[in-house]
Amino acid sequence: xxxxxxxxxxxxxxxxxxxxxxDLQSYRGIAEGVENSNFMVxxxxxxxxxxxxxxxxxxxxxxxxLGLMEHLAERGISCPVPVHRRDGAALGTLAGRPAAMVxxxxxxxxxxxxxxxxxxxxxxxxxxxxAGEGFALTRRNGLALADWRPLWxxxxxxxxxxxxxxxxxxxxxxxxxxxxxxxxxxxGVIHADLFPDNVFxxxxxxxxxxxxxxxxxxxxxxxxxxxLNAWCFERDRAFNVTKGRALLNAYNAVRPLSDAETAALPxxxxxxxxxxxxxxxxxxxMTPEGSLVVKKDPMEYVAKMRFHREIRAATEYGLDR
Amino acid sequence: xxxxxxxxxxxxxxxxxxxxxxDLQSYRGIAEGVENSNFMVxxxxxxxxxxxxxxxxxxxxxxxxLGLMEHLAERGISCPVPVHRRDGAALGTLAGRPAAMVxxxxxxxxxxxxxxxxxxxxxxxxxxxxAGEGFALTRRNGLALADWRPLWxxxxxxxxxxxxxxxxxxxxxxxxxxxxxxxxxxxGVIHADLFPDNVFxxxxxxxxxxxxxxxxxxxxxxxxxxxLNAWCFERDRAFNVTKGRALLNAYNAVRPLSDAETAALPxxxxxxxxxxxxxxxxxxxMTPEGSLVVKKDPMEYVAKMRFHREIRAATEYGLDR
Numbered sequence: 001x002x003x004x005x006x007x008x009x010x011x012x013x014x015x016x017x018x019x020x021x022x023d024l025q026s027y028r029g030i031a032e033g034v035e036n037s038n039f040m041v042x043x044x045x046x047x048x049x050x051x052x053x054x055x056x057x058x059x060x061x062x063x064x065x066l067g068l069m070e071h072l073a074e075r076g077i078s079c080p081v082p083v084h085r086r087d088g089a090a091l092g093t094l095a096g097r098p099a100a101m102v103x104x105x106x107x108x109x110x111x112x113x114x115x116x117x118x119x120x121x122x123x124x125x126x127x128x129x130x131a132g133e134g135f136a137l138t139r140r141n142g143l144a145l146a147d148w149r150p151l152w153x154x155x156x157x158x159x160x161x162x163x164x165x166x167x168x169x170x171x172x173x174x175x176x177x178x179x180x181x182x183x184x185x186x187x188g189v190i191h192a193d194l195f196p197d198n199v200f201x202x203x204x205x206x207x208x209x210x211x212x213x214x215x216x217x218x219x220x221x222x223x224x225x226x227x228l229n230a231w232c233f234e235r236d237r238a239f240n241v242t243k244g245r246a247l248l249n250a251y252n253a254v255r256p257l258s259d260a261e262t263a264a265l266p267x268x269x270x271x272x273x274x275x276x277x278x279x280x281x282x283x284x285x286m287t288p289e290g291s292l293v294v295k296k297d298p299m300e301y302v303a304k305m306r307f308h309r310e311i312r313a314a315t316e317y318g319l320d321r
Numbered sequence: 322x323x324x325x326x327x328x329x330x331x332x333x334x335x336x337x338x339x340x341x342x343x344d345l346q347s348y349r350g351i352a353e354g355v356e357n358s359n360f361m362v363x364x365x366x367x368x369x370x371x372x373x374x375x376x377x378x379x380x381x382x383x384x385x386x387l388g389l390m391e392h393l394a395e396r397g398i399s400c401p402v403p404v405h406r407r408d409g410a411a412l413g414t415l416a417g418r419p420a421a422m423v424x425x426x427x428x429x430x431x432x433x434x435x436x437x438x439x440x441x442x443x444x445x446x447x448x449x450x451x452a453g454e455g456f457a458l459t460r461r462n463g464l465a466l467a468d469w470r471p472l473w474x475x476x477x478x479x480x481x482x483x484x485x486x487x488x489x490x491x492x493x494x495x496x497x498x499x500x501x502x503x504x505x506x507x508x509g510v511i512h513a514d515l516f517p518d519n520v521f522x523x524x525x526x527x528x529x530x531x532x533x534x535x536x537x538x539x540x541x542x543x544x545x546x547x548x549l550n551a552w553c554f555e556r557d558r559a560f561n562v563t564k565g566r567a568l569l570n571a572y573n574a575v576r577p578l579s580d581a582e583t584a585a586l587p588x589x590x591x592x593x594x595x596x597x598x599x600x601x602x603x604x605x606x607m608t609p610e611g612s613l614v615v616k617k618d619p620m621e622y623v624a625k626m627r628f629h630r631e632i633r634a635a636t637e638y639g640l641d642r
């Protein structure tokens with residue numbers, strides 16, 4: 001929730017002069033996003049989001065992220081589109097950091113999404129998965145199964161401070177995932193972080209996806225599992241099967257799930273819950289007191305891990321079969 | 322540099338329904354302003370700044386602030402203008418806080434203002450002082466001379482941690498101000514916080530003033546003294562007399578200074594330096610480590626106190642006489 005890097009009007013003016021976007025009218029730091037510094041920029045022609053990539057983002061990954069948004073937008077997916085400089089580049093430098101401008105996407109992220117929004121997300125996720133086909137660049141998932149144990153080892157000794165049973169439960173689930181994780185499901189480009197704050201709506205209509213900075217090549221159905229975790233639980237941590245049904249069936253109507261994908265949903269969902277529990281736990285125990293980073297409670301995802309552990313079939317999430 | 326209060330789309334939608342501003346298209350928290358929560362709001366008709374007044378602002382003062390912006394705008398001063406609800410009110414409630422929407426003002430605040438900008442500020446400040454005449458509401462300055470000693474007493478015991486001589490210097494200056502402070506100079510509505518981040522420019526042209534949340538009735542020339550401190554020193558803390566000359570003469574051309582005002586500029590400027598030193602010192606020693614509030618170095622204003630102490634006449638600031 002912070003702008004990490006401030007920029008002067010002279011720096012920004014020189015940066016914008018490389019683009020064909022008119023003259024600067026105003027810019028404001030946006031108090032959203034924890035990885036990068038974001039500014040809303042108005043020029044005489046349009047408005048844009050300017051992102052300065054801070055050190056948590058690997059600059060080598062930026063061509064993948066920017067290229068993906070462009071690839072998806074060309075195929076009808078609503079998302080921010082990188083603006084190219086006069087020399088053709090989509091990536092520049094500002095205040096010593098890699099920087100890019102993307103088009104401004106109207107829409108609101110929903111603090112309390114309802115069933116109808118879950119259906120919209122399911123449909124749009126399937127459309128994004130189909131549109132991702134043919135994208136030339138690849139990026140491995142930096143938070144895939146193989147990365148979970150090293151991450152776990154870094155915060156494991158603090159797990160008992162969060163919840164007495166957490167160490168044993170995590171060990172048990174991680175061990176099972178390492179044995180049973182499905183490896184031959186359909187692959188493709190996934191968003192990998194499609195939480196409500198990354199999906200915009202205008203009224204009840206989904207207006208676009210943002211924040212592709214975890215996107216990668218991985219199991220498509222894992223992206224659905226992330227969404228089940230992110231969209232279909234209530235604030236009391238109870239799974240809302242009506243939301244699950246809406247999301248899964250809307251997805252399935254656009255990109256029908258194979259039997260293998262359907263069968264794998266419970267384990268993929270448990271894995272997704274573990275992945276977010278692990279990063280939250282790590283931030284929870286490692287972030288210095290008083291840091292600008294807003295820490296999210298890992299216990300929310302511990303509850304989800306427990307829920308998925310008891311699921312035996314995707315029909316229990318609401319998928320019609 | 323933070324949004325303190327997040328708002329849901331449902332809350333905001335209900336709030337906006339009281340206005341005649343079209344449908345909500347997007348809103349983003351702005352990472353500027355330390356007193357309140359600010360959002361940039363786009364609707365189908367226009368864009369606005371929405372402010373939620375947090376507890377550091379006294380709700381009883383809001384009619385003054387909002388009314389002043391309206392009064393000034395009606396008299397040709399460029400500033401945000403409160404948007405009225407259908408029932409006529411400019412002030413509403415959102416997320417349990419007083420809240421208002423104002424028009425969006427294009428422009429950029431200058432991280433490194435130049436001489437030409439100082440002249441613009443001087444001219445526009447004088448125009449604002451003239452335009453403030455006839456404003457019906459009044460508000461006493463909450464950080465006037467009488468408030469400085471109580472504020473000083475709260476952080477005095479920490480002064481030596483900042484600078485060895487600070488306690489003695491502050492005592493000496495404060496004692497002198499209490500005796501010599503001019504009390505019969507022309508009064509009016511002053512901005513009282515016209516720092517570069519509260520003045521917008523489009524190119525080299527001043528496009529407006531923002532953030533009237535310290536505005537009050539006080540000595541007009543004190544507002545000039547605040548600006549001398551805020552605009553005419555370089556980063557190495559040296560006074561730039563070329564900037565002082567530009568600011569003062571541009572002001573004087575619009576609203577000629579009386580001899581008494583001219584003679585009082587050194588003591589008013591020393592007082593303004595003390596006032597900002599005191600609030601910075603207080604924040605410096607009282608803000609908990611790791612707070613979201615960005616602490617500003619009080620030593621910058623200690624240096625300015627020392628500078629003004631040696632000034633004998635306004636001509637030394639650059640005023641033509």
